[in-house]
Amino acid sequence: MNVNLKGISEHMLQLGLGALAHANRHSGYSNMLNDSWSDLAVLQAAHSAEILIKARIAEEHPLLIFEQLPKAKQLTSDRVSIEDLFKNGKTIQWSDLPERLYLSTGIELPNVDVFKEFGKLRNGIQHFASVSDKPTSWETYNFVFKVIDPFIYDCWGLYAVDYDEDFDSQEHFPASLLRNEILFNVSPSIVSSSDYWDVDWQTLNEGYVEEMKQRIEDAKQLILE
Template sequence: MLHLGLGALAHANWHANYHSFENDSWPELSVLQAAHAAEILVKARIAQQHPLLIFEHLPKPPTQKTKLTLEHLLQDGRTYQYGELPDRLWAATGVQIPNLALYRSFGRLRNSIQHFTSPKKDVSKDAIEFIYGVIDPFIHQCWKLFAIDYNEDHEPYTYLVSGLIRRGVPFLVSPGLIGSLDGIDMEWPSGNSQYKKLMLGRLESLRTHKQI
């Protein structure tokens, strides 16, 4: 589940931070993929405690001697849904979703796009905010992973990190970024000295680590 969730995150990062001339639905797709990635990743963390904890409904045995199998779960089991996962995560692991209000509002945005219509705005910005405001700190807390490491670009850091900095999006700095620092365009957002100070501190910590 963790591997699949990180694959969905890479797809969400690609569609949220890049553009396609052939498919104008990338912003909306990034929302669907980011929400799907979060759902799988949260379930992956719960399942580390015990795989059955992700199931809201378990199959009933036809006889007392029947053993529960994967086939039974696939046919009759039902896992917890997106909106129910934060409480289940906390109860099973003690871990809380970072920025719970954003998690819930993003779930409503995903439902609107998936079942009704997309708002008349660039929703890729919402996907980026969600990836780096919720998924990034969550996967780092649980597995010491970094969202910027999961991107389908053949040069995974150069454009992605430049875009995040240009937009003023805080993100956790991965050690994998060390070899790409010199090629990244640091176009800082104007009038946001606090963000620049925060990210320069994180990047400087990375450079210091490299020297050590």
């Protein structure tokens, strides 16, 4: 591989996870000084997904994330550089990400319909206003844990629930997901705090409770192995 392009996928992965932590923080909490947190979470979650998908594509080759590449006569040296790509390249658009991901890696993005609808929500919030009948914090939860969570687990063995900027996130964030009946992958790092999750299980859907309690037990078993 061109030495000028090494490290791109690793950088994108870390940046995407940082955006994910930001999105989880802003969707799971509120701020009296800024009432835009839930809307910002939508933008951050979409940004996270875009970067993470491109990170996985870039693992195959960094140039695969571009739909337009610099012309040879535009290069600043004999090999394409980051500067060349920045000045004269154009990366693939949101709507094309699932297909490019599949063609370059063979990976099918989970819940593509949710991905597409969330892109519309992101555009609406970014250019107009919130356009969802449901709370935008719930929309972000739904997107993160139906699309990003299974995607990063399949690609890198990572758990979306582990990325949150709250100091006590292992106690507070999973409980918020449970109260909203969001299915999520339970990581070994948070399951030790499950006894402290403030959740009234009896108020939740029976099928949801059964599934999540099984996931909690599975995570506990991973610790023992």
